[in-house]
Each structure stands twice: as C-alpha cells, then as structure tokens.
Amino acid sequence: MRIGVIGTGRIGAIHANTLSRNREVGSLILTDVNPARAQELANRLGETAAPGVDEIFTWGVDAVVITATTSAHAELIGRAARSGLPVFCEQPISLDLPNTLHALAEVEAAGTILQMGYQRRFDAGYTGAREAIFSGRLGRLHTIRAVTSDQSPPSASWLPQSGGLYRDALIHDFDVLRWLTGREVVDVYATGSDAGPAMFREAGDIDTAAVVLTLDDGTLATATATRLNGAGYDVRMELAGELDQIVVGLDDRTPIASTEPTGPPAADRPWTGFLERFKPAYEAELCAFVEVARGEIANPCDGREALQALRIAEACEVSRRERRAVALAEIPGGVMSTLR
DSSP states (O other): OOOEEEEOHHHHHHHHHHTTTOTOEEEEEEESSSSHHHHHHHHHHHHHEOOOOOOOOOOOOOOEHHHOOGGGHHHHHHHHTTTTTTTTEEEOOOSSSSHHHHHHHHHHHHHHEEEEOGGGGOOOOOOOOHHHHHHHHTTTTTEEEEEEOOOOOOOOTTTGOOOOOIIIIIHHHHHHHHHHHHOOEEEEEEEEESOOOHHHHHTOOOSSEEEEEEETSEEEEEEEESSSSSTOOOOEEEEEEEOOEEEHHHHHHHHOOOOOOTHHHSSSSSOOOOHHHHHHHHHHHHHHHHHHHTSSSOOOBBBHHHHHHHHHHHHHHHHHHHHHHHGGGGGGTTGGGGGO
C-alpha cells in the first residue's frame, strides 16, 4: 500500500521511518510546509517527496498519516474523509470542540476510518494494567493515581499554540483512564499553578496542574502534571483495588529516588522525554494503523475517543477558571447524535 505523510517534523519523521520499514507498506509520499525538510527525509528513507498537500490526494494514496501542525488537523481529516481515505492523526483533532465535532461529522458522513494517536494504549505497561483490571485481579478498583511530568519546559513560542497543560499533556491520562477502566468520567475538579517561569503566565497557561476525577462507578482518580520535573520525564499510573495494587511506569529509568534505607537506588539514566519513553508504543500504533487500513483489525482508537478526552480537558479548564467541580454533562459533544 501507498501512504501519504503530511508533516515531516519530529514526530512525522519518526512515523515515516516506522512506516518505511513496514513490509506491508510499498511506498510513502511525504510533504511538509517546508518542502526542503520533506525532501531531505524522503532522500534519507528512499521515498518520494511531494511539493504540497494537494499532491498527496492527486497522486494516489491508500491512506493518510497526519503529523502536521495541530491547527491543520481538522481540515486535513475532513479532506481525507471526503477522499474516502483512512486516516491516522496525531492527537488532538483540534484544540476546540466545534472544529473537533465538525471533523468527526465529516468522517461519519463519509463512512471512513480515523485512528487517533494515543500511544499509551499500545504501551506494554498500560496494556498489562488493563488486563489486570478486566481479569478481576484487582477486585473492585477504588483509586487511580496518574502522573505526567516533563523534565524541562517547552519553548515560550510554542506555549500559546499548545492548548494548555490539560489539553496537551493530561489529555493522554484522560484517554488512557477511560481505556483502562472502560468507565466514563462523571465530573472533575481541577486546579493549577503558574508560579514557575513567567512565560506560562504570559501565555495564560499553567506549569503545574492537579485534577480529581470521579468515574461513573464511583472510582476516584487523581491526575497531576508539571512542565518542570528536573529529575527526568516521569509518566506513571498507580491502580489500587480491594484485592491488589499495581503500577505502570515504574522501572530502572523512573526518575524518582527513595528516602528509605532499603529503598531502590535512583535511576542512572532517567527518561528524558516522551519519544524515548514511548518509542515501542509509537511504532506499535503505526503498525496497527496499517492493519486497520488494510481491513485486518478493528480501529483501536477512533475519533470519538479523542472527543471524550477533549471534553474532560475542557471540563478541567472550566473547573480551574471557575474554581468548582464541573460535570461532564455540562460540556458539549457528549451525545454522539450531535455529530449528525
């Protein structure tokens, strides 16, 4: 099969490399707003570069991978849907609900496939946790504690287009929380701090956040995030039930040190970022997309899943701004008939 890759920046180059090595993929067409960057990557991989997005659709491809800037995602999803092509898109569909709903409506109307890039669903640790929950090993799940901490902050120029800490970082926790448990979030209470570098305040963003979430079966979850975890990149999730307790993301590279005399030693090589930590998961989700596009497996993460994660992030924004608990029912898009 022939796949078009739109966007050859950092994550686009990684995905193109993965697809180029997939034996079910015959060739790639790469394009980028910077044509020289697409050409350089094409030369390196032995693939074809296109001068623009139009050629992706006119030269003939069997599927599209969207790794362009976030602001272009919704429009590109719609264009691919109207062309009858299956799409893999890095999250999010859009930073706002109206554009997200419009793009999903186009996919639904066309009857095409949209797989979203929530790579944690393909991580071995999270997969193992889901199996533990559904096997009954934990008994009744009562508490979940999620952590997402970046080692160093992003650039000041990127912050205004990031969507903020809830939509950019914690949205992965919101998605995987629903996927792991098979439950829906009923309400959230969120708070945040901008006490770090001034660039966060200038962008109207926060550098640290904490959220309490109630699931529809009464399970309580907390999710925290920060841009300023100097010890290293730290993504973990603890799940506690009446019978057992497990943790995702605790290994010899977890950037945490124990103060107990017999505690484990600090990591010699702590994780530095998400691309390193989730490298196998990124590869697995692209391999899954090839199978989805070939009609061999069901879509593991369609656009409606991304909508629900965004609704939780939106509820967090309202909660922080208004300093109150927010029910998910207050956030538009909860009824899927809204897409029609």
